[in-house]
Amino acid sequence: MKMATRSKHIKINHEFIQELTKLPECEHLKNCYQCGTCAAFCPSFKYSKVYNPRRIVQEVLVGLKDEIIKDTNLWFCGLCHACTEQCPQGVELSEILSHIRNLASKIGNIPAHLVGEVKNLLETGQVVPPSSAINRRREKLGLPEVPEAPVEEIRVLAESTGIEDMIKRKIAEDVEKERKIAEEAKARMEKLEKEKKEEA
Amino acid sequence: MTEKEYALFLGCMVPNRLPHLEYSFRRVVSHLESENVIHDIEGFGCCPEPIGFPGMDNMTWLTLATRNLTVAEEQKMDIMTLCTGCFESLKTASVKLKHEPKLMEKVNKHLSKVGREYKGTVEVKHISQFFYEDIGLEKLKKNVVKRLDNIKVAAHYGCHLLRPSEILAFDDPHSPTKFDELIEATGAASVMYLRRDYCCGAGTKSLDGNVAAEMVMEKLRQIARVGADCMSVLCPFCFLQFDLGQEMASKAFKDSYDVPYQIPVLYYPQLLGLSFGIDPKEFDFKRHRINVKPLLEKIDAVAVPAI
Numbered sequence: 250m251k252m253a254t255r256s257k258h259i260k261i262n263h264e265f266i267q268e269l270t271k272l273p274e275c276e277h278l279k280n281c282y283q284c285g286t287c288a289a290f291c292p293s294f295k296y297s298k299v300y301n302p303r304r305i306v307q308e309v310l311v312g313l314k315d316e317i318i319k320d321t322n323l324w325f326c327g328l329c330h331a332c333t334e335q336c337p338q339g340v341e342l343s344e345i346l347s348h349i350r351n352l353a354s355k356i357g358n359i360p361a362h363l364v365g366e367v368k369n370l371l372e373t374g375q376v377v378p379p380s381s382a383i384n385r386r387r388e389k390l391g392l393p394e395v396p397e398a399p400v401e402e403i404r405v406l407a408e409s410t411g412i413e414d415m416i417k418r419k420i421a422e423d424v425e426k427e428r429k430i431a432e433e434a435k436a437r438m439e440k441l442e443k444e445k446k447e448e449a
Numbered sequence: 450m451t452e453k454e455y456a457l458f459l460g461c462m463v464p465n466r467l468p469h470l471e472y473s474f475r476r477v478v479s480h481l482e483s484e485n486v487i488h489d490i491e492g493f494g495c496c497p498e499p500i501g502f503p504g505m506d507n508m509t510w511l512t513l514a515t516r517n518l519t520v521a522e523e524q525k526m527d528i529m530t531l532c533t534g535c536f537e538s539l540k541t542a543s544v545k546l547k548h549e550p551k552l553m554e555k556v557n558k559h560l561s562k563v564g565r566e567y568k569g570t571v572e573v574k575h576i577s578q579f580f581y582e583d584i585g586l587e588k589l590k591k592n593v594v595k596r597l598d599n600i601k602v603a604a605h606y607g608c609h610l611l612r613p614s615e616i617l618a619f620d621d622p623h624s625p626t627k628f629d630e631l632i633e634a635t636g637a638a639s640v641m642y643l644r645r646d647y648c649c650g651a652g653t654k655s656l657d658g659n660v661a662a663e664m665v666m667e668k669l670r671q672i673a674r675v676g677a678d679c680m681s682v683l684c685p686f687c688f689l690q691f692d693l694g695q696e697m698a699s700k701a702f703k704d705s706y707d708v709p710y711q712i713p714v715l716y717y718p719q720l721l722g723l724s725f726g727i728d729p730k731e732f733d734f735k736r737h738r739i740n741v742k743p744l745l746e747k748i749d750a751v752a753v754p755a756i
Contacts, residue, residue, distance in 0.1 A: 327652020350504030
């Protein structure tokens, strides 16, 4: 009979569990008894098969902060709140996931389309920006002009809450990554060409 | 008793991408002669969207939502939204801040940098609530001249109107009926179907188009099974997902499924407007990717003139 061996020791991050349970909107986190009702109702779990709300809560309860916040699958959740609504224990899954996403964002785990959203917001005040083609259509329909969003106010607030900086850092990180990839590719090409010449 | 005055919150998806949905709402409201309580004011920005944005930074989401609340508060008005996503963002901010004064303090600290302060007086409604509560089913029925008696409509409530029910308090989250009642005011039948409470998948679309397409196909499959003539939505994201998304998903799944679905999608005010006898040409239906003409022809053929 094969015995299952635990090759990896898990170090429980108690601070992480405390951090979340202290928040009033996550106060029922510890009530979770892993029944899986959330996963049963989650459409993202059903179709992506990689995002599992029950497992996320389990990992939180075991304190696996570093692993969770690096997981890009966190962003599969569409915040339909079916999990929160169905949970028999009152675990506030949507809030807990949002908070985990906030922690993930701070280390640069942000999907590209959301970086784009913030960019649009800072440039036009809206996540779906206006366009002249649609404005013409509005005119034809007799609709009033959409008032310009107060972009400067929004920018000041984005600076105040720190999201502007966070996104700028993320963009800079991505640019740096691309630059490194291009550099390495160039170095490889140069090496190959040198080897070709030496052979000839 | 004075009537409530509302600042119309257009959001961004409707005015900047689907203006014909906005038109249908304004048209129906003017038909009901209720446009005097709805005002267009300046100063609103993005709600901001309640799915990805709070994931990046919760405080920014709350602060920008509250900023919008202060814009209406300055004019002593409540807010009415065209989109259920905007409804969730703005209502969540107003409810949370009402119950957590410390949170209100934090948000107001940020808002003070732009000379704003939220005092906690704004109520937030979605247009479906305006039709249900302010106008009422009786008045809606009185204005129906073309009863859609033989039309089967599949109602899609969506997620951001019902859940989290503790905060949004629109209707029973598990067995809602208000949207069905609104549909049935036109004479149409609101049909039951499996997966009625399912999300449209718009929230996952930007991350993985396949997951979103599967969600849409599942809903369409169930709606087709019950023989619905069309579906009705309350949100522009759901609209896009089921209209443009239906076309895209049908192409993606053309080898897996027998029938490419042709289920027209109507934003509720469009359905209401048709029952009021408003000329369909006004609604700019050619913008819909799924052809609405067969539905219009059926309505003309079977609609019962109201006495």
